[in-house]
Amino acid sequence: MDINGEEEDEEFEFSRDYFLAKESGSSSRKKSTNKLSDIDVVDEQELRAAASNIEPKHEKEIAALIDSYKNKYSEWVFALRCGFSLLMYGFGSKKTMLEDFASTALTEYSVVVINGYLQAVNLKQVVIALAEVLSEQVKPKRRVSSGDFPRSNQPFSSQSIENLLAYLDGAETEEEDCxxxxxxxxxxxxxxxxxxTQQYLARLAACSHIRIVASIDHMFAPLLWDKKMVHRQFNWCWHHVPTFAPYKVEGMFYPLILAHGGAHQSVKTATVVLQSLTPNAQSVFKVLAEHQLSHPDEEGNFCLSFSGMPINDLYSVCRERFLVSSQVTLNSHLTEFKDHELVKIKRHSDGQDCLHIPLAAEALQKVLQEINQ
Incomplete structure (x- = not known):
């Protein structure tokens, strides 16, 4: 008796029955008539309002976890002083943690913030701001022959990004830790x-007077860089710092799948953005908002008769109220406003750059009420 032959016949019968069953089952199933276009999408603001009412969970545990990373601040600062850049990865928003690190452990240094979660970022404006900040730091230590200024006598705003990067890498300072x-x-x-953009950021990180602290959240983020960028330009020091905190601010700038997208910036979005900024930045925005509300004839879209608030006037008012100490500080606030689309700029017929908040008077008043609470 051939036992092996019987086993092969049984396996063959089982395989045949399996495929016959699959064939008969697939022919009897009906195809769904549902379409993606049949989904009843809701208004984006209604969906965001419903999402904001979801009760948060494990707040105490999340706060304790984020607080525990403070023990590593001194280690992170030491790595920056040694020439490394810091890359933070792990599940959860790291925005609050990194801003706390900057405000408490990097008080000896100037810090410029880039919000990469925005849909568009003006990298050249960031590099110009960095050059201006570094210029203020080395100004008291310059010697006539030091050659700290860019090769041309043009202001930083009219320099090419190549010249700006060269300045950030070559400016001479008396302190090695500058x-x-x-x-x-x-x-x-x-x-x-x-x-x-990643190539420019890598070159920026390689400049002798620049250090980068960055976060990533996409699982394929390391594929953005090649071996040279990782080890020779960014010179990353990787840190696993999961926070499990919700992406509240970052999520405001991503369209919701099941919602209609709004064409105008909402009061809620503007409020969330402003609440994430420093008190001084909020106060500068209030000055501009109060001016716009007190000039109702100028409200609305940019047109030939639009004047807005000149940047020089805003600087004068903010300087009088001790909100900014220099034009560089005001420019950094305005750059953040523009990146978040809180403010628009138009050059008036007399050559002045004028500022305008693209919100109706009623919406602007609601924003001011929210941030004043």
Whole structure:
């Protein structure tokens, strides 16, 4: 008796019955008539309002976890002083943690923030701001022959990004530990993830007077860089710092799948953005908002008769109220406003750059009420 033959016949019968069953089952099943277009999408503001009412969980545990990372602040500062850049990864928003690190452990250094979660980021404006900040730091230590200024006598705003990067790498300082820290929330975000921008960021990180502290959240973020960028330019020091905190601010700038997208910036979005900024930045915005509300004839879209608030006037008022100490400080606030689309700028017929908040008077009043609470 051939036992092996019987086993092979049984396996063959089982395989045949299996495929016959699958064939008969698939022919009897009806195809679904549902379509993606049949989904009843809701208004984006209603969906965001419903999402904001979801009760948060494990707040105490999340706060304790984030607080535990403070023990590593001194280690992180030491790595920056040694020439490394810091890359934070792990599940959860790292925005609050990194801003706390910058405000408590990097008080000896200037810090410039880039919000990579925005849909568009003006990288050249960031590099100009860095050059201006570094210039203020080395100004008291310059010697006539030091050659700290860019090769041309043009202001930083009219310099090419190549010249600006050369300045950031070559400015001479008496202190070896002199650098400007660039804090990048979501270096893998939509406004920064293209190849050209990443190349410029890598070159920026390689400048002798620049240090980068960045966060990533996409699982494929390391694919943005080649071996040279990782080890020779960014010189990353990787830190696993999961926070499990919700992406509240970052999520405000991503369209919701089951919602209609709004064409105008909402009061809620503006409020969330302003609440994430420093008190001084909020006060500067209030000055501009109060001016716009007191000039109702100028409200609305940009047109031939629009004047807005000149930047020089805003600087004068903010200087009188001790909100800013220099034009560089005001420019950094305005750059953040423009990146978040809180403010628009138009050059008036007399050559002045004028500022306008793209919100109706009623909406602007609600924003002021929210941030004043």
């Amino acid at each position: 650098f400007v820290c660039v804090l990048i929330h979501n270096i893998d975000g939509p406004g920064l993830r293209d190849s050209e």
